[in-house]
Amino acid sequence: MASLSLMSWITKRRIKESYGLLVAAASGILLAVTMIAATLIHSNTMATAGLNYSLERNTSQAALNFHIVVPDRPLGPADYAHLDSRVTQALDEHIGWLIDTHHRAGQSPLFPSAPDVDSSEPSLPGADSYVFFREGFLDHARLTAGNAPSETVTEDADGNLHVQAIVGLEVASSSLNLIPGKEIYLAPMGLNSPSKITVEIVGVAEPRDPESSYWFGDLSKFKLGSEGSRLVVPLYIPRQALIDGIGKKYPMLLGYYQWFATLDLEDLEPRNLSDIERASQALESDLNQAFPRSLALSALENAISDYKRNLNLANVPLYLFTSLVTGVTIYFLVIVTRSLARSREREIGLLRSRGASRNQIATLLGLGEGLLVSIPAAILGPLAGWGLSGLLPVGGVPSETTTIPLTFTPFIVGSIASLICIGMFIASSFALTGRSTVALARTRDLTHQPRGRLRPALEFLVFCAVVLVWWQIQGRGGFLTQELLGDGLDVDLSLLLGPGLALLASGLLVSRILPILMRTIGRQLTLLKWSWIGHGLTRLSRTSPSWEGLTVLIMVSTALAVFGSTLYSSMSTSEADQTRYEIGGEVVVADWRSLGLPLSTADQKNLLNAIPEVATVTPVLRGSLGVEGESGAFDVSLAAVDPSSAQDSLWFRSDFSDTELATLFSHLQTLVRPREPMILPESANLLGLWVNPEEGIPFHNLWVAIRDTNGLMENIRLGEVHAAGWAYFEGEIPVRPYLTPPYSIQAIYISGPQFTSNAFKEGTIAIDDISVGVGEDKFLLEGFESPKGWEALPKVGTQNDIVSLDPSAAHSGDIGIRFSWSESIQGELRGIFIAPAPLPLPAVGSSVFNEGELIVGRIGGSPTPMVIRSIFNQFPTLYPDSGPVAIVNLAHFNSYRESLPSANTMKPDEFWLGLKSDADIPSAKLALEELTGGLASIRIREDEVRIAREDPLSGGALAGISWLALGTLMGIAFLGLIVYAWIGIKESRSEFGLLLALGLSKMQLRILVMIEHVLLAGVGLLLGSLLGSVLSNWVLQYLDVSSGGRSVTPPMEIVTNPTLAILAYGAVVGATFVITLVTFVYLTTIRVHESLRFEE
Template sequence: NAAAGSDTPMDVAVDTLGLELLGLDIGQTMEVFPAASFTDPPSMTVRIAAEFERIDPEDEFWFGVDSDFSLHNDRWTIIPLFTTEAALMDRVLGEYPTLYTDVTWYYYLDREALRAKDVGPLRQTILQAEANIRFNLKNSSYKIRLDNLLDNFDEQLLLARVPLFLVVFLMTGILLYYLALVAGLIVRSRSSEIAMLKSRGATTAQVGMLGLGEGLLLGIPAVIIGPFLAMGVVRVLGKLFFSLGGGADELAGVPVTVSQGAIVLGLIGGAMAVLVFTLATLAAARHGIVEARQTGARPPTASFLHRYYLDFLLLALIGLLWWQIQSRGSFLVQSVGSQELELDYSLLLGPVLGLMAVGLVIMRVFPWFALLLSRLAGPIAPSWLVHSLRHVARDPMVPGILIVLLTMSTAMGVIGSAFSATLERSQEERSLYAAGADLRVRHSGVSSAREGGKLAEEVQGLPGVLGAADVYRTTGQITTTGFSTSAFVLAMDASRIADVAWFRDDLAEGRSIDELAELLLDGPEPPEGLPLPADARGLSIWVQPAGLNQGANLWARMRDARGLYFDVWMGGLAGEGWHLVQTDLTPVVAAGRRFLNQARDVSVLPPFSLQALQITDRFRTSASSDLGAVYLGRIDALTPNGPVTLADFQDANDWSVIQDFARPGLYAVESSGSASGGQFPISTRYSWATGGVGMRGLRPGPTEGPVPAVVNEEFLELADASVGDDVILGLSTYSVMVHIAGVANYFPTIDPGEKPFVLMDLGIFEAASNQHSPIPLVGANEIWIDLTSTPGHPDPDALDGLGGKVDTGQILESMRGLGVSVREVFDADALVNERVDQPLVNAGWGALLVLLFLAVALATGSGVMLFSFLDTKERQTEYALLRTLGSSASQLRGIVWFNLFLIIVCGVAMGTWVGQLIGTSLLPLMEVAEEGARVTPPMALTTNWSSLAASYAVLALVTVVTVVWLAWLSSKIQVQQVLRMGDAG
């Protein structure tokens, strides 16, 4: 009723919660008026015309409008009234013309129709829409996150295209080589026919036209049939490899079409085949009947490139290009204008050039290898083997070319399967590296279960937990001459970390995490200090200040039976002469910038030990800043049975200063008899100069040794140090001396590209820090947990007591029950699933690479079979003569089969080795993550032998079929008929 008068109630609809809050029924009316912007506004009558409820609030239609529905909590009760646009414009704004209005448009994306090729235009559309809204619609705003999603997709697509295009370039190069080989074999088999045509008066151009016509006759039907055949192959094999057509939800419904680009590529392929065949025919037509007879009698042992040593020039050029590719460091480059990552297609030629270089080397070395084998085998080998080797040494060109083809094909298979498996493994390991363990929890370091944040023992007893290790993470400074550099500091429980952390041996130069832990544990034992009696209730000490300000204080650093460090305030140092300072053993903890013994109840467990004595200013915000000294007479433990002497300070050698490693020499401790009063004729004098950071005081026992540490190479470079050196590591308010025990380039949770890092044992680091830090160090702020289920690989046997997968939520709740304040959680299983469960990461690239390699393997197999057939037909006269000279049928089969086995064995063996070599060389170029950053941890080359075995099986099948076929062909040779035919056969 938008057009009705003001005396007619306006119809509105409310949701179910709103109707319940109003307490009205459908059809009832109520009065409404603006809540602000008006003084004594008139009311408007509205009628509840309808009630509605959202069936699925998570549906896309309701995206972003959750706040537009009824709300009821302790502070607010909001009931929106829904009506038509006409009613708002005519009735509401007619009654309240100055009412503030807010108009919002929602645009929905047709996600089903969106394809990868539409991402670029859609991004431009979004940018244009944002600009139009910003400049043409006043007082407007917009909210969109689709552009970020599309940018991320574009980035992921670019990274996913690198291995795909790399393999496609390899396959294209190999297939072109295959075309040239097949054309050469066919033309070679018809060299006698071409020579006869030339002798009968045919010109080279006429012979070339014959080759062109034959090529077109074969190529045109192939180009026409090819796209339709490709669609059929994808439909059939797609169901097997990619589950197209309903097997997988992600790919179900994806149309199988032939794009215009695919048709163009097919035309180019057909044209290339015709061109190669024509050029091979023209090359053969250059020779007449005499040259053809000479070539048949004495075949060349080297190609044109090798005869004039042009292969060395090509190898030098390929080496230069390879060096340039390696120096770039990646197949991706940043454009000058937009600074966006782009794929440099020219760099993708690097692997193709690498295979070409290998082929040139094989063609150079193989004739020498065959000649050497024939000479070595002559005196000792059977006649059929000697004959076969001499034939290969006499005519090594075609077998060498086939070995190169097999080497290329096998190498491509190894590279392709390795890249597929390596990329999938890298995605999983990046998540495991970021998590560090199955479950990593950052916490505040405070717990009601265990002071100091050390929770490993308590957490290890929770259901579903196999092991736990405490870790302390902070930032330090590498102290160098003139400046300092920030570094990550990770102190871990080295006795437990190997059982819980994910690690890979190549991250630490071949060392395992157990070996790293042994290096970290090979350090000084925590200082024992001065042990107090078990019933000690306090401490007392005789002191005589010398030149101290009135605000100086004396503190005692203590350690309880569990290893918890805490401070007690002994008292002020304001008096003159010898006087007794005593206190109970109440811990003092920090509360902001104040230090109070009531700030938090700290549970300590006797017996205690005295670790150090510290002198500070009035507020303990820093050490006493002036020159000063203090004489120490005797320190006693106060017990119910009276004082017990802990130290008499007669010999200063029993004590050592707490050294500031950054500024050594500021403190001194010595035996002295110059104290006034005569109460202690011999005492210990502790003195200090201005400057220095960290704890200012002295400790019982000798000076502590450095903390063993494992660092990365960048740390060594910045500190100008090497393994075995001692380096000063600065922390927030103090510094410690670390001994470099080993090197690790990576460690879980640490990105060495951001900062250098240093690893230490938590117990040794905590003991050393509490000898230098003005404030007792919190023991740990992280806990790494090993669960009974493996991230990314659910184990049906690794189940919790409920018969299901370990619930990390229950573990976290149990930790909170221990008083832990959880700050951040890293669940390795969730991180792995989030990274791996992406279409561009795990969209069947492995299956696609298998298909590509199978195509190349089939092409290679057909080339081998063609060579074997033509070679057998060409050598029929030779085989017939061998039979007449007494060779048996088995010897003849050995001669027939030898070339085949030599080509297969050499090609597959060389290809596997070359593939591993090139794959390892290219791996650093593939280690590019989002935004062009390096992958952490680096990729580890992994070969998927199961997928590669399928291609090897194809080659094995081709070999078996060819062997049987050649045996049949050799058995069909009629000696008399062949000898009568002579060369005509």
């Protein structure tokens, strides 16, 4: 009791003397506990909201339910009862608490159709059938004709069964004509057995709600199926009819059984996800042991795995940032406890003179003050954190949409933090009790400030730790590590200490350099006319423990404010950019199908352009170009777009290319003037030409490709090229209903044999004198040998074919065309054609290519040459990290393919729409849905960006914590400045009086104080801004990963929220102004004679 009474007396005395420092310490601890409690609660809220978002938005609800499949089990009642009991027991045992409802289903094997007794023909020609039951079927299906089947199964005198069944509407409407009243006959034991089952169709049904979770996304029981070349007819009968009727009669038949368990997802919580994963695995294992080949199908386990990876990824920046802010708070408490310890010198001397031991003194002084400042924080901090967490947004939506319980965890954490603070107070007191009376007296002299003897060793350990952790982070590529098995991510908590150690090392380095810098500048100013200013800087170097400590505090607070604003903004922007990159256009219409005649690309484009809100329409064609390079075969992801209209709808970031998008696309807009086509007379019926191979090329056929007015191609075979020398080849121009004359000549080519032994490796052929037959007359086409327009058909290989105009190739006249090849013509087309597009096709490609690089590959079976005109780093919807990508002009690509003799048609896969500036997006979406009739995928870029930002596990979840951390940091900085002002006023009173006595005016003193405070804030803000920028760039490069552990596309762009940064700077500047103003007021009250007697 005596000790408690003495501690109470000393604590009361300390409150009177150092109430300012105690209030600052209590406020700092309260801020720290509040921040930690709010982060813990917000993390739990984020996890719960993220789980709900993941299950609702990213996964099909029906796929999450459990679907149990047990094949090849007997149909007999006893076997079914045992099977049902065992499966139901397993469901109840492992996931019973999660199941909302469940029902059973079963079906027989396929039964062939048997003939009627009066006929030899099967009752269902070309079709087999199976009967099935499903509990609740008639509750979820609507009878469109007839009535429900009876549960009773009858047996005739021959032992044949008679059952009633219903069929799906599509089955009834088919050519099988299975309408109510019709009977079909099934052979359960095969067609060679006399046993039959008569099935009477009594009703027709369709699903009431096709989207109902009851159906588990499977409506096949309402439709005809197929097994090889035979149709399969599903027939619904009640369970009793199948099990107690057919199963009892034929217990040896093997059935196919299913259990459908619908889950109550509201019972899912982050804390029980591991239990669910184990239960799911145990359920399948249990069923497999009892019934081999059984399956427990559910997407829930994969959804949980994906969610856990996303949660781990989201927690890294959250815990990293919070730990850094907490570290700053601890540093502030170190400054305060150090200042409080210095103010206990008289009490320590008094207790030591009374014979108290070091432990007793430290406990009496530190425990009382520690309890005084810690208990309010331990109680109020968790409550404040709980209240604030309810105001923080969770992924773009207020957290009030999620229930936030108040648990004991924040109070436990608050208690631990309070114990740590009490330990700090006791330790600081214990450190002072080891000093002698003379040493305690010398600490009041600003020129004899003690330095920690262990500080050099501590600094060395910190710098070694920074190097070690940096090396670990660099070696592992970040704070996350890939699991050895699977594709998940693990967070290495030890690596999260890296940024904190870097801040600590920076603070230690600055605290070493600043006193030396101030002392050097002060000495230089003393030699000049501003000796009084030099005295002020020299004074700062003498009082460096408090001045440098506060400068470091402002520096790290500002650095973390910059880091926090950059972290939140960059991650949130990156999430949005990933969505924009994936979609590409402002509005994307893809997979557009039509119920009637297929629409052409031009028709689809015109229909889209007719929507009032649409400004531009860009068809996009995608394909894979197979290239055989020197290092092996590889695929190039190819996109063909309209470069003129794509710019108006495409999202493109400046770092995607070294040039602007318009400049990049300009390389695709090469103009070409193809030669005038060689038009044939409308009434032409024959086409011939003279050819001269240098040597015979048997097994090689000569062809001419013609084009009609609509661009459709037709190939005319002229014959096989046998012997060398000039020979005339001729073929009839076919009459086709789909071709519209007049025709024009598009290509002249040779087709080679399929086998290498018959293919000539190299050869030359001369072509001249194309003639046209009109009735009985023939005449030559002029202009065939014009010097421009004919190109060699592209090929895949190392040697290109050559087309040249040569006098020696003329059959008559002055000149002819010579076509030469140096690689065998094997199973492909080689020759000359009129190229309507620039060849090779101009393209822009990813950085794996070089400008001017020629690429020749196959797409759709046709050789396609491209030349890379420009390089980009990234391009929306294309992923260079997965392989080479390239973009070509859609008009060039289509023109080129349409000019090839045997190229198949390729239609665009999607359309990018650019909307008008005043477009109403909901109206545009409604118009698109009405136009496509629900037969197309419609994606609005900014709508999906908004949805992505609502994901609680995205970067947006850091918004609230960033604001809370900013408040904490600025509160700590403000308290630090107040503490500094408090200490400065108390310790500098006699020094100010001495300076006034020596002749300095109060205005000069005010200037000295202002310079001191401006240096304090300015140096802290400047160094903090630089440190925050460096820290942001260093840390964010390791957070630029997806939940699968791969780098995100596009790469994260460093973005700083100016509002947060400006508020941080403003708070420091404002606090500096306040303490400067307070010090000015204090200086007006100084009396020289009183100040000089203050220390006596």
